[in-house]
Amino acid sequence: MKEIFVPLPERGHADGTKVPAGRLCVTRVGQGTPMVLLHGFPLSARMWKNQWESLADQYEFIAPDLRGFGKSSKLVAGWQVDDFARDISAMLDALEIPSAIICGLSLGGYIAFEFLAQFKDKVSGLVLCNTRANADEDSTARGRRLMAERVAREGTWFVHGGMVPKLLAQENRSRKFDPDVPSFFEVLTPDSIATTQLAMAERRDFTESLSTMDVPVHVIAGEGDIITRANEMQQMASEIPSSQFTLITGAGHLTPIENPSEFNQALSKGF
Numbered sequence: 333m334k335e336i337f338v339p340l341p342e343r344g345h346a347d348g349t350k351v352p353a354g355r356l357c358v359t360r361v362g363q364g365t366p367m368v369l370l371h372g373f374p375l376s377a378r379m380w381k382n383q384w385e386s387l388a389d390q391y392e393f394i395a396p397d398l399r400g401f402g403k404s405s406k407l408v409a410g411w412q413v414d415d416f417a418r419d420i421s422a423m424l425d426a427l428e429i430p431s432a433i434i435c436g437l438s439l440g441g442y443i444a445f446e447f448l449a450q451f452k453d454k455v456s457g458l459v460l461c462n463t464r465a466n467a468d469e470d471s472t473a474r475g476r477r478l479m480a481e482r483v484a485r486e487g488t489w490f491v492h493g494g495m496v497p498k499l500l501a502q503e504n505r506s507r508k509f510d511p512d513v514p515s516f517f518e519v520l521t522p523d524s525i526a527t528t529q530l531a532m533a534e535r536r537d538f539t540e541s542l543s544t545m546d547v548p549v550h551v552i553a554g555e556g557d558i559i560t561r562a563n564e565m566q567q568m569a570s571e572i573p574s575s576q577f578t579l580i581t582g583a584g585h586l587t588p589i590e591n592p593s594e595f596n597q598a599l600s601k602g603f
């Protein structure tokens with residue numbers, strides 16, 4: 333396993349402003365088909381530890397800490413979900429990897445949809461875990477704005493208590509996992525929470541593009557996920573022409589952490 337820092341050059345933003353140069357901390361491990369692992373909110377690449385430890389003989393994993401998380405550079409005001417996708421494209425360019433399977437969980441899945449829309453030539457397949465194609469309902473977007481305001485006022489102390497129970501299946505809430513879920517919350521900054529919440533609130537809706545997706549897609553859901561419900565994910569899979577669907581038992585929103593053995597089996601099946 334190798335942790336490297338990948339420099340990202342300055343680039344133009346859609347609104348004419350500049351996105352400053354930065355760097356992504358990237359875990360690279362394994363050999364085989366390249367697979368980019370995009371973590372959920374508010375985690376980091378470490379959430380994929382059980383995957384890169386078990387499947388390194390099948391995949392070359394490229395697992396970045398997204399900007400704002402882990403050891404990567406800070407986010408900048410006005411950040412959008414497509415900015416994360418542009419970082420991933422720049423990362424692949426810097427690593428000279430022409431194309432890869434893009435595997436994203438939740439926020440990572442939102443980024444995967446953007447990445448496919450903008451950089452299709454770099455996508456050899458998609459693994460969409462515990463995520464959705466649709467944009468936020470008004471009430472969800474409002475909740476995100478409230479959270480952004482509250483962390484700016486009070487710091488991040490309350491985020492852990494509000495989120496951890498929702499991330500795990502009911503039967504897993506008092507279990508300790510490796511990687512430890514609460515530990516991800518100890519290193520968060522108010523700025524990364526607020527900026528990412530606002531970005532997610534403004535993300536695009538990809539529902540209409542499901543039926544025209546022409547890369548192989550594997551949709552993976554958690555039986556006890558209350559954030560992205562399994563039946564909605566199965567419906568999403570049924571709208572994608574070349575797709576398969578896997579339900580992970582005994583897991584909520586964090587399928588790769590809560591049931592790594594079933595999750596790894598699903599990932600190793602390929603397409």
Ligand code: MLT
Nearest residue numbers: 372373437438439440559
């Ligand atoms: C995640 O796990 O990335 C979040 O649940 C995404 C979200 O808040 O929509």
